[in-house]
Amino acid sequence: MTKESPTLLQIDNATARLLTTARGLTQTDLAASTLCPGWTRGHVLTHIARNADALTNLLTWARTGVVTPAYPSPEAREAGIQDGASRPLHEILADLSTSSQAFHQAAEAVPESAWQNPVSVLDSQEFPAAEILTRRLLEVVLHHTDLRTDYDHTDWPPALATMTLPAHLHAQRESRRRSPAVTHLSWGRIDVENLGTGKDFKLYPGGGHEWDWSETGTRHSPGIQVDDVRELVTKGSTVIVLSRGMQQRLEVTPEALAYLKSEGLEVHVAETTAAVDLYNHLAKTEHPGALLHSTC
Structure with missing residues (x-):
């Protein structure tokens, strides 16, 4: 990356805000339900960390040209979330911080010429590597919203609210600001x-x-x-x-x-x-x- 990406800056800011929220939680708070059915706050925070790992793998794939799967399998993805959800709060916080830093470093290492290289997640359609940054921003912001703290769609980065997105990502964004039935x-x-x-x-x-x-x-x-x-x-x-x-x-x-x-x-x-x-x-x-x- 030849210059600082505006989206990467937004990711860093969104991650810092998420970590501030997470550091204000207690161990008991981690067991509270979220807007993700069946997931506690521990599940959501663990998922955000594992998503950073997965997207870091895709950045490596884009940079090197060597296929580096986001996850070994759907079962491994699910197991990673379930296994990490009940950890002590300090472990979850450290994991979230470390994985997010690794993602940032991997993004900075991608040369300008590699951002259009195709990558994919599990069995999904291929998409250009440039979309990895958009996906990470959505993961951090939308799942922060899912935690059911004081953070909601009015706290999102202004650019995210109007960003043109692929249909499935657009649907994810809109679901978080839809009025509940x-x-x-x-x-x-x-x-x-x-x-x-x-x-x-x-x-x-x-x-x-x-x-x-x-x-x-x-x-x-x-x-x-x-x-x-x-x-x-x-x-x-x-x-x-x-x-x-x-x-x-x-x-x-x-x-x-x-x-x-x-x-x-x-x-x-x-x-x-x-x-x-x-x-x-x-x-x-x-x-x-x-x-x-x-x-x-």
């Missing part, structure tokens, strides 16, 4: 994809959480306030759905509506069943945010 609604209960069950929810692109009225002192009247909806805006919602409850006793303050209008957002206010139906419909093509109340 509501899978069940009944009196006093809302089930949300990847978030579990609660009475009331605040949902937005990339996630959400239970809506605790006590945080803002919200009551049925005068109703939803500016402070209730502000997070929907900061999380990148492109359209807003506000539910009024099953019996439509929950009001919405004029100030909240004026604030959302000032942000250029379309707002829908509806009874909760209708609000959930609309939100789920919008989530198929847009990035809605919603406040959902499941009782009166």
Whole structure:
């Protein structure tokens, strides 16, 4: 590499931020679930380290012309993740740091003439070596998002949000900033994809959480306030759905509506069943945010 690649710089910055997050975890935290089904934080962090090893192999392949498989086999890939997931935190941190440094060094060693050399992962189609950097950036950023910490799509490098990607990588990126679907609604209960069950929810692109009225002192009247909806805006919602409850006793303050209008957002206010139906419909093509109340 004849000069510092902007993408490699983004990878380094994203890795540093990931390591900061990981160093703030405890051993107990490693066992928490993530947005990757069946994987704990220990699995995700181990996978990011093994991915660095795999892509380092591909960089060697591109540089030398000698076929160097990313993984010996799909079974070896899976075993590497499972075997490392329950290690002590300090071992996982050291592994993640060392493997990431090795990837950086391998990328710097690739000459300009080799970046178009074809490589592949397991049985996938070949792709140019230049795509290795894009794949590593996505691995670090998207799996950081999967850890369910304070890091989400609003923290991504700006270039990543608009980067033109191959279809399968585009789908991976979009899945992390899609608004989660509501899978069940009944009196006093809302089930949300990847978030579990609660009475009331605040949902937005990339996630959400239970809506605790006590945080803002919200009551049925005068109703939803500016402070209730502000997070929907900061999380990148492109359209807003506000539910009024099953019996439509929950009001919405004029100030909240004026604030959302000032942000250029379309707002829908509806009874909760209708609000959930609309939100789920919008989530198929847009990035809605919603406040959902499941009782009166």
